[in-house]
Amino acid sequence: xxGFRIPVGxxxxxxxxxxxHTLRGFFDVVAxxxxxxxxxxxxxxxxxxxxxxxxxxxxxxxxxSGWRLAVGTALGLLVIVAVDQWDHAMDTLALVIVAALxxxxxxxxxxxxxxxxxxxxxxxRPVLDFLQTMPAFVYLIPAIIFFGVGAVPGMIATILxxxxxxxxxxxxxxxxxxTEVVEAGYAFGASPARVLxxxxxxxxxxxxxxxxxxxIMLSLSMVVIAGMVGAGGLGGEIVRAIGRINVGLGFEAGxxxxxxxxxxxxxxxxxxxxxxxxxxxxxxxxSGGHDARPSRGESAADTERSADSTRMERTSA
Numbered sequence: 001x002x003g004f005r006i007p008v009g010x011x012x013x014x015x016x017x018x019x020x021h022t023l024r025g026f027f028d029v030v031a032x033x034x035x036x037x038x039x040x041x042x043x044x045x046x047x048x049x050x051x052x053x054x055x056x057x058x059x060x061x062x063x064x065s066g067w068r069l070a071v072g073t074a075l076g077l078l079v080i081v082a083v084d085q086w087d088h089a090m091d092t093l094a095l096v097i098v099a100a101l102x103x104x105x106x107x108x109x110x111x112x113x114x115x116x117x118x119x120x121x122x123x124x125r126p127v128l129d130f131l132q133t134m135p136a137f138v139y140l141i142p143a144i145i146f147f148g149v150g151a152v153p154g155m156i157a158t159i160l161x162x163x164x165x166x167x168x169x170x171x172x173x174x175x176x177x178x179t180e181v182v183e184a185g186y187a188f189g190a191s192p193a194r195v196l197x198x199x200x201x202x203x204x205x206x207x208x209x210x211x212x213x214x215x216i217m218l219s220l221s222m223v224v225i226a227g228m229v230g231a232g233g234l235g236g237e238i239v240r241a242i243g244r245i246n247v248g249l250g251f252e253a254g255x256x257x258x259x260x261x262x263x264x265x266x267x268x269x270x271x272x273x274x275x276x277x278x279x280x281x282x283x284x285x286x287s288g289g290h291d292a293r294p295s296r297g298e299s300a301a302d303t304e305r306s307a308d309s310t311r312m313e314r315t316s317a
Contacts (some may be wrong), residue, residue, distance in 0.1 A: 016142050027146045034098065054078065057263065065270035072266070076259040083252040085234065087258060092223050092233035094266075095151060099158040100219040104212055106299050107163050111170025111211070112196070123169065128164040136161050136225050143157075144229060154226025160295035166211040173207025174200050174243035185250050213268040220261050234260075 022028075043052065054077045062070035080089045109215045114121040143153035185195040198242050201208070227235025234253045243252030 017257055019142075020145055031147045031152045033101075035150075035157055038098050038151050038155065042091060044089065045090040045094055049083050050077075054081075059215050061263070061267055061270075064267055065182030069270065071264050073263050076263050080159055080256045080259055083256060084235070084254040085252055088232070088234050088237050088253065089154045089256050090258070092220075092235065094181060094224065095158070095231060095233060096216065096219045096227060096260075099155045099218045099222075100162065100212075102155075103163040103215050105165055105217065106159075107166025107215065108208065111208075112174055112201075113165040114167065115171040115174035116196075123223060124167060126169055129291060131160055132164045140225065140229055149230040151226070151231045153229050154222070156220050157229075158222040158226060159224055162215045165214035165218065165234060169207050169211030169214065170204070173204030173211075176207065177203045204211065209268065209271055213265060216264050216268055217261065220257065220264065221255060 020243060054074055057077060058070045058074040061073040080086055098166055110124060114124045135159065139157035141158045147153045147156060180200060181203070182195055183197045184300060190198070223231070223233060223235035224238050225235070227237070227239045229237070234257050237253035238257075240246070241248075241253065
């Protein structure tokens, strides 16, 4: 077997070169759109003072989970302000928002399609395996070739790295819906689209939101790798700290990443939890002052026995 070698690398290089020459216009449009959206989100996050954004995010946390998460969110954001990483944190948050949003918009429809079509599921599964097992640094090579250096290749690599769990958990949630409930919907004359919209998606929502949570977490885990190609933000600060062997800067930027990760994780997890059931109100007594329910000391068996004895007395009479 000496001298035998499969030229997989040459084939991959030829494919990348062909795509670069053939789809150059398409890649330029994608780069323009992603850059515009990223700059817009970043401008929105950077425009207000930090305390206004802290209040907004704390209010959001209060709505979805309560005062504990609201206080934790406010404290975490204030820690980022205290270590002077607020601007870099907003750059990172903008990158994560754009990349996660694109990944979610693609992942959920593909997951629904795979759940409703076994052929699509068999085709998608090995692609997802490839995307999940390929080292994240490998995505940067074609991304830099197609889009140059900056935030766009970082977002593209983040999207490819984070999209797989969104597809898998969406498919798992849709397939996990009880078939009897779905058949009941069809029996009442609902169309497939209506069954999907009003039965399958609401019942699969916890699994879908778990996929959204994982997409966001994986997107945030890519910020350092994105910083290596000029994406900036906290990832750029960490890369700069590595180059300078600056422990303090690296710890401050890393702590800011942890704060953002904890806040996003808790908020998205709270959105995926079903609402708590309301307590049932106490039954009001009927007219005449007698309560229809048995008292605490009277069991259901005692009530049934007393009813039987009453019937026997009426029969004997």
